[in-house]
Amino acid sequence: MYALYYAPGAASLVVHWLLIELGLEHELRRVDMQAREQKSAEYLALNPNGVIPTLIVDGRPHYEAAALAMYLVDRHPQAGFAPALDDPQRAEYAQWMFNLVSTLQAPLRLWWYPWDLQADDAAVRAGAQAQIETACARFEVQLAQRGPYLLGERLSAADFYLTMLMRWSRNLPKPAHDWPHLAEYARRMKARPSFKTLYEREGLTEWA
Known part of the structure; x- marks a missing residue:
């Protein structure tokens, strides 16, 4: 257990x-x-x-x-929920997991806790917001071109992770669900009974 x-x-x-x-x-x-x-x-x-x-x-x-x-x-x-080690999509899957941590989770954490940097909170949040929007725009393109999930037709742990991070953005000036394909993606993930x-x-x- x-x-x-x-x-x-x-x-x-x-x-x-x-x-x-x-x-x-x-x-x-x-x-x-x-x-x-x-x-x-x-x-x-x-x-x-x-x-x-x-x-x-x-x-x-x-x-x-x-x-x-x-x-x-x-x-x-x-x-x-994960391609096997010898699956051609394994590298792409791992890439998305690490990308989510570095390009979305990291600036989201800064937006929520700007004082961790002991700098001007407004400036930290503005910089974090710009990084978040850049990441969301990239995920939007991925879903538009290769959706419905990050790995195309294949649902993976990366999708559960991205959904959690989208939730964290809900109170930002421009939350992740403002992008249309990301919004549909979130609706799909939130419809799961789990x-x-x-x-x-x-x-x-x-x-x-």
Whole structure:
């Protein structure tokens, strides 16, 4: 069984979603981020970065949301959410996962937490917004030309990850769902029964 340290709507969301989608037995352990439990000595012993999520697998802690998503779908290939190592699309799949982290997740985090840079918040957010919009425009082109998913007809962990990041953009001046193909993509992903279950379990309502 898996145990997931999570906070509603945080980066743990994609891991939680995949656990549900894959039908895997798991235990949820909520971390109170307002009380900064993620910085407690107990949690830091599991995840020295002091961030969400941490996934306990066979008694051992693992972290980094993108890595956990890739690990789960590789460990449970029955759903086909990751091309096999010898599949021609494997490199493209890995490329999208890393691209999402570097070009979308990173500036989204800056937009939500600009004070981490100890710089002018407005300037940091403006720069982050520009990076986010550039990334969204590129994903829009990909979906328009090769959709309905990032790998064409093949649904993968990258799509669950992108959907989570789109949710994070919901309150930005120009959220990701303002692009038409991304909007349709989000509707398709949110129509999955697992998404409804995820929202119910995490007590989420925004961007439903």
